[in-house]
Amino acid sequence: MNGLVSRSPSQGAVRLSLGGFLLLIMQNALLxxxxxxxxxxxxxxxxxxxxxxxxxxxxxxxxxxxxADYWRRRHGR
Structure with missing residues (x-):
């Protein structure tokens, strides 16, 4: 997954940063x-x-x- 500093950041990285900033906003509201x-x-x-x-x-x-082939692996066979 590409981080925020790459040319094309992935959705997971963007969601993590948005969630972090929302937590900071909630913290400031509590203060x-x-x-x-x-x-x-x-x-x-x-x-x-x-x-x-x-x-x-x-x-x-x-x-x-x-x-990419994680779902194709056979476990224990």
Whole structure:
């Protein structure tokens, strides 16, 4: 699968980056709505940040594609 830095990025990479950015928007909305940050909310914000950054890195690299003949393999024969 081609990542975002290739000439023709794949749909999976684009979807991963869009999902990561949507998580960042959700995180910012939570920050704006909270008058004071409690420890539970801080934990949720850090958790969403880690997931969003992982999605961005995965979209830049591009997940690996399975081999073309994967469905033709016979297992145990």
């Amino acid at each position: 704006l709505l909270a008058p004071e940050l409690e420890s539970d909310l801080r934990g949720l914000i850090w958790f969403l940040t880690v997931i969003a950054m992982a999605a961005l890195v995965a979209s830049l690299v591009g997940p690996p594609e399975p081999p």
